[in-house]
Structure formats: structure tokens, C-alpha cells
Amino acid sequence: MVGGGIAGLTAAYMLSLEGLRVAVVEAMRVIMDVTGFTTGKLTTQHGQVYGLISERYGLDKAQLYADANQAALARIISIIEDNSIDCDFQRTDSWLFTEESAGLETIHGEVELALKLGLPASYSETTPMPFTKGAMRFEGQAQFHPRKYLMFLADQVVARGGSVLENTRALDIAEKEPGAVLKTSHGDITAGSVIIATNTPFYQSSLYAPRFSPTRSYVLGVKLEQQVPEGMHYCIDDHAASIRNQPLPGTDERLLMVGCWDKSLDISETEAQYEKVEAYARERLPLASVDYHWFTQDQKTPDRIPWIGRVKDSRHIYVATGFGGWGMTTSGVAGMLLTDMIAGRDTPYAALYDPSRAIQQ
Ligand SMILES: Cc1cc2nc3c(=O)[nH]c(=O)nc-3n(C[C@H](O)[C@H](O)[C@H](O)COP(=O)(O)OP(=O)(O)OC[C@H]3O[C@@H](n4cnc5c(N)ncnc54)[C@H](O)[C@@H]3O)c2cc1C
Known part of the structure; x- marks a missing residue:
């Protein structure tokens, strides 16, 4: 996992629950970038996004977006309540x-x-x-305090055999069957899958950044x-x-x-x-x-739907980005969707969030 914000830590936690050992690679300290400065509204009300999606792609796509975020909201609330996480939840x-x-x-x-x-x-x-x-x-x-919530998730990743590597910058990724090698400022990490959750992707950046x-x-x-x-x-x-x-x-x-x-x-x-x-x-x-x-x-993103899923021309590299100011529930969507994909399960949301849409946008 590259990135220790809400997207990276949520997906790392959900993958840990699947029994995977996850390393979170973070260039600075965790939860110190965008997520450290968010207003932490945990809501499926994302401004006028439903109108925009339904106008552009029709009601079915807006329905999928709504369902994905409703499921993520319910999942995040149950993580907080089931674990009694002290995070100013209200x-x-x-x-x-x-x-x-x-x-x-x-x-x-x-x-x-x-x-x-x-x-x-x-x-x-x-x-x-x-x-x-x-x-x-x-x-x-x-509403909640994302930092307090995410510190619990980070601790759980470590408690389940994973690691959180701060002050470690990811530099590049190379696919090498049956997985990928992540090149970092402190050496290489070999993994079955690599998720880029760095807010602005550092890999294939010329595909995403200009859009x-x-x-x-x-x-x-x-x-x-x-x-x-x-x-x-x-x-x-x-x-x-x-x-x-x-x-x-x-x-x-x-x-x-x-x-x-x-x-x-x-x-x-x-x-x-x-x-x-x-x-x-x-x-x-x-x-x-x-x-x-x-x-x-x-x-x-240009169509207001985040890019979450497998990156272009890749089998083992995934991305979660373009949350458009609504990363709290969207990180839950990313965690659930990417966990399903990596576990080989079908998910109804893969096509909606497919990052390869970026090429046409
Ligand atoms: C002012 C403001 C208020 C907001 N309020 C809300 C809200 O109320 N509700 C809501 O749903 N959303 C809100 N959002 C949106 C939400 O905060 C973001 O979508 C979310 O925090 C993004 O999380 P992230 O994990 O993608 O990014 P980040 O938190 O930025 O995490 C990415 C991490 O990747 C690390 N990184 C970057 N490059 C590398 C590299 N090469 N190697 C290793 N690590 C790297 C960074 O250091 C960083 O820690 C708000 C956004 C803003 C700007």
C-alpha cells in the first residue's frame, strides 16, 4: 500500500481483515497530508454529484454510486461502533x-x-x-475525527502482522509475476499487489495529473x-x-x-x-x-466519479484517487472495492470506478 491517508489506511485495514499481510509505505508521517486537514463529514451527500452523474451517464450509474457510498458509510460506522473507537463519532x-x-x-x-x-x-x-x-x-x-479513527486502523494493520513504514517514499513500481516490486527510498518491497493511494498518483502520473x-x-x-x-x-x-x-x-x-x-x-x-x-x-x-x-x-476527475481499480495495462497494480472533496465515504468504497478485486471476488462497482476511463476524459 502506498500512502498513509484515509484511502491507504482504510484499504490496508480491510485487506488485513482478509488475512493479508500489508505494508503501508508513507513518504512523510501517516494522516499528515490531505486527510489531516479534512472536515471529516461522513456522508453520502456529496454536493450535486448525483445530478451530475445521472445527467452524464443516466440513472443506473447514479444508483451504483449511491449504493457504493451507502454501503461504505454503513461499513465505516460499523467499524467504529463494533470496535468502540474513540473518535468523536456523532x-x-x-x-x-x-x-x-x-x-x-x-x-x-x-x-x-x-x-x-x-x-x-x-x-x-x-x-x-x-x-x-x-x-x-x-x-x-x-461526523467523526478521521485521525483518531485512522490511528486505530493503522494499529490494527500492525497487530495483524503488517507494517507501517513512515518516511519512506515510493519511487517506482515494476510488475514481476506473480506480483509487483515497489521501489522505495529504503529499498525494494515485493508484493502480490500494490495499491497507489497517494492522492495524486506518482505512477502513470501523466495519465491522471493533466485530467x-x-x-x-x-x-x-x-x-x-x-x-x-x-x-x-x-x-x-x-x-x-x-x-x-x-x-x-x-x-x-x-x-x-x-x-x-x-x-x-x-x-x-x-x-x-x-x-x-x-x-x-x-x-x-x-x-x-x-x-x-x-x-x-x-x-x-472530469466526470466527478473517482478512479478506483486496476491501472492501465496492469495485473497487480491498483489506484484510488480523484475523490473530489468526498474522500471519507469514498475511501470506504475504495477499500471494499479493491479488497474484493484483490481477493478475486466480483463486485458491481468495478466498471463505474474503472481508472481506464481517464484515457477517454
Ligand atoms: C478542506 C477539505 C475538506 C474536506 N472535507 C471533507 C469532508 O468533510 N468529507 C469528505 O468526505 N471528504 C472531505 N474532503 C476530502 C477528503 O479529505 C480527501 O478526499 C481525503 O482526505 C483524501 O485522502 P487520501 O488518502 O487520498 O489522500 P492523503 O490524505 O493526502 O494521503 C495520501 C498520502 O500519500 C502519501 N504519499 C504521496 N506520495 C507518496 C509516495 N511517492 N510514496 C509514499 N507516500 C506518498 C502522502 O504523504 C499522504 O500521506 C475534504 C477535502 C478538503 C481539501
């Missing part, structure tokens, strides 16, 4: 909202589609946030002069605000995370982007203080 609703009258038609369309797909959706005129015009509500979703559209999100951790509203919130309007609360360790207080997505990756604009997010939050909520800020980015 069931809560997820809201896709608009602040503009013009956005209501889109929201109604998404609700109608989500209901056709059997998703737990309903329309609501109000939300726990006071400034919304209307929203789609998904019940039975959850990605990276989007960065600038996030603030703020305290309010009032009780912090419940729920996880995501806005379909231009600023694409993403909001949710997080308990502050050792206190009864809750922090509110408020983030806005932006296409700009220009580092010189960072301060201006934080100011924009703060202005957005101050216009809508009574801020008491701005305590934290951070940014990170994720990769989107």
Missing part, C-alpha cells in the same frame, strides 16, 4: 443548502433524484443555520457568541461553503469549522482567501473568535 444530519431563491429549483431537483435513488433525503425550508433559503436534508449521516482539476478549501475554526448549530452543511452557491461543528477536547465547548472552496491555488492569495472566509462567516453568524485556520486541496 450521528447527525447533512444539509445541502442554498441562500438564493434561484438555487431552490436545483435543491428540489436533487431531492427528487435522491429519493429515486433510495437515499435518505427530504426537502426542508429551514435548517439549523439561520441564513439558508432551503435545503436537502440527509438523515442518518455522521485532474484540483480545488483548494480554506477553513477557519471559530467560536460563536451563541450555541454552535448542529449538523453538517454544504452550500451549492458560488462560494461552496462547508460548515460543521467539532467538540473541543477537554471542554464542553464546540468549535465551528467554516470553509469555502476556491479554484485558486496561488499561495500568494492565501491571506486574502482566509479574509474572504472570515467575512462570509461574520456576515452570517456572531463570531466570538477565530481560533484556527488551514487549507488543503483534493483532486476532482
